[in-house]
Amino acid sequence: MDAILRREQAIIIGCLTTMILLAWLYLLHINSAMPNMTSDMPGMTMTTLHQWSLLDLILLFIMWSVMMIAMMLPTTAPMTLAFHSVNRRRRDNTSPIVPTYIFSLGYIVMWTIYSVVATLAQWGLHEASLISSAMVVTSPYLSGGLLVIAGVYQWSPLKRVCLVGCRSPLSFLISEWREGTWGAFVMGLRHGSYCVGCCWVLMALLFVTGVMNLFWIAMIAIFVIAEKLLPRGELIGKIAGFVLVSIGLAIIAGS
Numbered sequence: 001m002d003a004i005l006r007r008e009q010a011i012i013i014g015c016l017t018t019m020i021l022l023a024w025l026y027l028l029h030i031n032s033a034m035p036n037m038t039s040d041m042p043g044m045t046m047t048t049l050h051q052w053s054l055l056d057l058i059l060l061f062i063m064w065s066v067m068m069i070a071m072m073l074p075t076t077a078p079m080t081l082a083f084h085s086v087n088r089r090r091r092d093n094t095s096p097i098v099p100t101y102i103f104s105l106g107y108i109v110m111w112t113i114y115s116v117v118a119t120l121a122q123w124g125l126h127e128a129s130l131i132s133s134a135m136v137v138t139s140p141y142l143s144g145g146l147l148v149i150a151g152v153y154q155w156s157p158l159k160r161v162c163l164v165g166c167r168s169p170l171s172f173l174i175s176e177w178r179e180g181t182w183g184a185f186v187m188g189l190r191h192g193s194y195c196v197g198c199c200w201v202l203m204a205l206l207f208v209t210g211v212m213n214l215f216w217i218a219m220i221a222i223f224v225i226a227e228k229l230l231p232r233g234e235l236i237g238k239i240a241g242f243v244l245v246s247i248g249l250a251i252i253a254g255s
Contacts, residue, residue: 005088009081012100016077023070030063031214052126057119063212064115064122068203069108071221072195075166075228076107079191082169083184086177098184106188107195114196118203122211135211140255143208147248150201154241158197163237165194166228199224205244 080100087097125131130139137143153159165172176190177183202220209216223240227233 005085008088009084012080012084013077015101016073016080016104020070020073023066023073026066027063027070027212027214027217031212052123057123060122061115061119064118065112067206067217068111068115071203071217071224072111072199073108074221075195075225076104076191078229079166079169079172080104080107082173083187086173098181102181102184103188103191106185106190107192108188110189110192110196114200114203121204122207125207131207135207136209136213137207140251144248144251144255146201146204146208147244147251149248150205151241151244151246151248153201154237154244159237160234162194162197163227163234165191166198167233198228 080103083103084100087100090097122131122135125137130137130142132138137146172191172194173187176187178186202224205220206213206217209220223236227237227240230236
């Protein structure tokens with residue numbers, strides 16, 4: 001029985017790993033098509049907003065969606081494995097179960113919704129001429145303000161509640177369990193909402209560092225993993241909040 005569970009868990013980890021690797025390969029491909037982060041991104045005319053086509057926006061949305069999978073899917077592995085374990089026990093007791101991918105799909109849908117918002121935000125920044133062709137915010141006040149907001153949010157009650165929801169798989173499953181396929185999908189949405197609530201402003205910092213700056217994409221992803229999975233993750237997040245506020249105020253003061 002344990003051997004079967006371990007084999008199934010290995011398959012789930014393998015599937016998650018494959019999705020994450022494919023997402024990073026896509027980002028590397030897009031980055032290689034943008035020498036020096038200029039306007040060479042396929043399908044993206046990094047000029048004024050009125051020259052963007054529907055295809056440009058779709059490709060931008062795909063970029064954000066894949067980026068969220070690359071950054072956030074690693075952090076959901078403990079919750080996904082916990083969901084599978086509970087389902088496995090229910091199957092052993094002849095209780096109805098649903099495939100684990102239904103739960104994961106709900107999670108991905110939540111970050112896809114966030115990607116829509118991020119795409120529209122980038123569109124608006126281009127319209128206001130507040131972002132460069134390298135997809136970096138050009139206003140030091142906006143950059144500093146985003147950093148200050150991100151730092152303050154790290155200390156907020158909402159951040160704390162969402163982080164607890166992300167860091168406690170069994171507590172989440174006990175309090176949020178729903179029956180059936182739709183119930184599993186809703187659970188994935190709920191888990192995704194906690195993660196979006198926890199990390200949305202950190203993802204927004206990509207407008208400060210560069211939306212396709214792979215170094216900072218990786219650094220933010222590593223920070224999110226540490227905050228969610230390490231034993232003192234909450235403390236790491238609060239320290240980062242203080243640092244972000246300090247940097248943001250320094251940028252505003254120096255502008």
